[in-house]
Amino acid sequence: MDLNDRNIRTVEDVLRLLDGLFAPSADRWTEGGADWWDGFYADRDKPVPFFVAKPDENLVSYVEQGLLPVGGKVLDLGCGPGRNALHLASLGFDVTGVDLSPTAIAWAEERAREAGAENVTFVCGDAFSSPALDGPYDLVYDSGCFHHLPPHRRVSYLALLDRVLAPGGHFALTTFAAGEGGMGSELPDADFYRQGKLDGGLAYTDTELRALFADLTEVDVRRMRDEPATSAAFGESFLWTALFRNR
Structure with missing residues (x-):
């Protein structure tokens, strides 16, 4: 969108204008940030903890505790x-896994072929606008996507959940935790627009998460457990984990 034009007619026009206030980078979830993420995923040997093919410890725990019924359709945001x-x-x-980065999607598809997985599909694109994400989904899972959204795109995120999450379905996420031992920026929302960047991601408190997803029923909110390198699961305590159920 040309910011010099008088062409705002819809809420989506406003959201796209606000998108344009942030430079394409890791801070940018939209198509303009895909190149940054492509570069991030290009070197598979980088010492990035979540490059290892391990599931999140909270996700493993939800299934083991019976908090998530096995089976049904899943949408993995920022897979x-x-x-x-x-x-x-x-x-x-x-x-169905969706991600902006073609490099990440190609890697995921390669892993799926090696594992012989036939019940998984990967989509490259913007989760908020992709027609391939038809739903309804019994589980929407987000591991590290939410904290890279600029504040105004929470509107789009909540609208996505409202559109694709099945009645009685579950929503789960991991996101940067504010406070001691946490990670991410704790600036007020307005300051991100003044500086034009998100400082690598937004940190949230548990109270903020509960308020943002107040239309859902809380099942579990806690810090992620640290997992050693020898563990079969990924875990870092600078993240919140949260599980909610649709009413």
Whole structure:
């Protein structure tokens, strides 16, 4: 959108204008940031903890505790190389993973072929506008996407959940935690627009998460458990984990 034109007619026009206030980078979830993420995923040997093909420890725990019924359709938002999507597929879920980065999607598809997984599909694009994400989904899972959204795109995120999450379905996420031992920026929302960047991601408190997703029923909100390198699961305590159920 040309910011010099008088062409705002809809809420989506306003959201896209606000998108344009942020430079394309890791801070930018939209198509303009795909190149940055492509570069991020290009070197598979980088010492990035979540490059390892391990599922999140909270996701494993939800299934083991019976908090998530096994089976049904899953949408994995910001799936990256597919580590959580492939874990869910191995349990019998029918999984769709979506990510902006073609490089991440190609890596995820390669992993799926190696694993012989047939009940997982990967989509490259913007989750808010992709027609391939038809729903309804019994589980929407987000591991590290939400904290890269600029504040105004929470509107789009909540609208997506409202549109695709099945009645009685579950929504789960991991996101940067504010406070001691946390990670991410704790600036007020307005300051991000003044500086034109998100400082690598937004940190949230548990109270903020509960308020943002107040239309859903809380099942579990806690810090992610640290997992050693030898563990079969990924875990870092600078993240919140949260599980909610649709009413």
